[in-house]
Amino acid sequence: MPSSTTRRNDVRQTVNVERNGTYETTDAPALLIVGHGSRDPRGVREFHDLVGLVRRRNPSLKVEGGFIELSRPPISECVDRLAEDGTLNVAAVPLMLLTAGHAKDDIPATLVREKMGHPKMSFGYGRALGIRPELLELMEERISAVVPEAEKDETAVLIIGRGSSDPDANSDLSKIARLFYEGRPYP
Template sequence: MSQENGRPALLLAGHGSRDPRGAREFHALLELVRARAPDLAVEGGFIELSPPPISEAVNRLADRGAREIAAVPLMLLAAGHAKNDIPATLVREGLRHPGLRFRYGRALGVRPELLALMDERISATVPAEQRDETAVLVVGRGSSDPDANSDLAKIARLFYEGRPYPIVESAYVSLAPPNVPEGLERCRRLGARRVAVFSYFLFTGVLEERIRDQSREFAHTHPEVEVHYAGYLGASGPVADLVLERYREAVEGDIRMNCDVCVHRVALPGFEEKVGAPATPHYHPDEPGHHHHH
């Protein structure tokens, strides 16, 4: 398929997971996007952990005649991967494919559709008559980027607004406090007898499973608190629609990364060394030149 319709191809840039179920969910989302835009060349690849690497997806689009590619980072929040690793990888791909032009879209971000999807998942776990006495703990991946961590706090507050849940707290499963047990303990100390835990993740994986396990452990050691696990966002229609909106914005619109509190531009306390640091491509383990260890 060549690019005779003149529209740039769409490249979905995912993170990758050690859990093959997470990679399968990424591909399921890819299929939902393709079904919604049958005339669009759509491929997806990962930064790390899962095949195929982004470079392979770019090769496939180039082989299909793409001259322009709009890349959308399949990240809920813009942290290091969306701000640094993926753009640097696209620069590298541009050097490998001098005939290709790249555009870069925004991370999915703080969106009402995602809040509505989260509401749907939590509502499926908490009966209507119990909602006004159930706390919600929204758990994010956690980042070394304060901007991304603050976005999760914003999401928790936006979810609280206009909904019946009396307490909505945020926590992180890695890299940032409070962790899951601390978040649950905070809800307990605020008087919650019932807590719904929601993982603010697109797909399952090692970390999503950890949130599930830690929630179960907390419930076991605190029998006075009911803990209900409400799952994660998952490959679904609203997410696929949002990906295509980010694609359209990348192609037609005015893309603005939120740079007001970006560690690469602003000296935030404890992160001063990141200001002006060069962006470096993230080598996928399946690529030549890979020296990245976990």
């Protein structure tokens, strides 16, 4: 039986993961932002607001936003709309902090199913947000907005990750906590 890494690589090859592809203007990829989904309508609204913001800031780019589960629209509806609009290339990007099961397996598997249903379309796949200095800076900004400078050396910051049994995601969360701790006044 093939390992999960082998299966994952097979899926990525099937969906034609291109990280450095170049495109003519006429076949530039549409952007498909993929969210997890939520039972909380506020989270769903935030996702749709972000997709709308990306559309407004990039008027020449076709942008769709769909979910893996729990919320609408599902990825399949977004791909159907893009196909109806004549899109041939799709760049799918997971809007997730860390790369775990959904970003490693579920989204690529969904793109494989979409490729089978839309054989003329090509799908590229991006990465989760991951460990980024900008996210660490944003964490600092948010904390600074509520914790006065004089109290920072007495304030503990608890960084919590939810829901992953994936060792890579758990390792990345530990790295984020360590990078945030280093060079900051929190105990």
